[in-house]
Amino acid sequence: MTGRRDRPPRGDRLIALFLLALVLFNPPLLQAFGAPGFLFGWPALMLYIFGVWLAVIALLALAVERQPGDERPADEGQG
Template sequence: MSPPPAGRPSPGPRGARPGTDRLAALFLAAAVAFNPPLLRVFGAGDTVFGLPLLYLYVFAVWLGVIGLLAVHVERRGTGG
């Protein structure tokens, strides 16, 4: 087997790309955050500035997941 080209990190175990573990962790965190038992906690009927707390929670978590994904993709694109 030949070594990987210069400037490219070698694949991890089982040929996984670097950073795959972070994407898997982000997916699992999002799956837990959008799990129905946790959503029921925020769906109790409370409001913040007249908006239901459940809506604020869902959109804040959604924005956070998208932001973390964007940061991860940008770092991979710059070689880091």
Template sequence: MSGRRPPEPYGRAGGDRLIALFLLALVLFNPPLLAAFGAPATLFGWPSLPIYIFGVWLAIIALIALAMERKGRDGDDRG
């Protein structure tokens, strides 16, 4: 054995980013925060809760896509 470890599938930094995004999503979808947007307020005639839920969902997906895209640039491409 040469003592070399196989490369991690997402790289150390990429894995840390994904864990951080997961924890961010847990906080943003926490019921007390959702209750703040559950008030009968509207934004352009739309209820604020669905706008918040879908906006955060879209932002988390976009951030995950960016984190996965960076994986190729940050990781060690040597085999």
């Protein structure tokens, strides 16, 4: 037995990314950035929400687009 599961390996990454987003958008953490304060004229809470949102989307794109065979050398198949 090789230890492989029925679901693809990137499924574990997607679950981990969901749990990370769940923690990052948790109300106690949002309250920490909800204090009155501005960065570059923008409220800190708004910058935090959009920054985390952008990071989650970027990590999601990386997790979905990466295929198991992507680790092959670049010159393979050029012939």
